[in-house]
Amino acid sequence: MAIIATGSKTIIDLSDGKSLSVRRKMVIKKETIFFLMEEASRVGLVLEGRVQAQKSFPNGSQVNVSLRGPGELIGPAAVFSSAGKYPCDVVAAEPATVMIWS
Numbered sequence: 001m002a003i004i005a006t007g008s009k010t011i012i013d014l015s016d017g018k019s020l021s022v023r024r025k026m027v028i029k030k031e032t033i034f035f036l037m038e039e040a041s042r043v044g045l046v047l048e049g050r051v052q053a054q055k056s057f058p059n060g061s062q063v064n065v066s067l068r069g070p071g072e073l074i075g076p077a078a079v080f081s082s083a084g085k086y087p088c089d090v091v092a093a094e095p096a097t098v099m100i101w102s
Contacts, residue, residue: 021102027051027092033074033100034090040078042102046070049096055088067093074098 024047027033033044033051044051046068053065053074065088068074078086 023100026097029092029094031092032089034086036089037085040084040086042100043076043079044074045099046072047097050093052093053088053090
């Protein structure tokens with residue numbers, strides 16, 4: 001296993017020829033981190049601030065499904081689901097910092 005660090009991104013080269021990318025991302029309020037129906041290939045950890053899962057409807061209404069803060073994961077259920085897609089948008093409720101694994 002080899003670890004390569006470049007700025008805010010770290011790549012871990014696993015022994016089976018695959019790699020895992022880890023990066024720290026700062027987001028501004030209302031910035032989308034994961035998009036509805038996007039392929040679920042990333043998991044995040046909220047380091048600072050808060051993010052919320054939002055479900056939007058065709059009529060323009062929106063429901064806030066959950067609110068996550070420091071120490072909480074975002075996206076793991078979607079990554080391991082049979083659908084393999086994010087079921088809603090995950091948006092910064094305030095300026096936030098998240099660690100993203102992909």
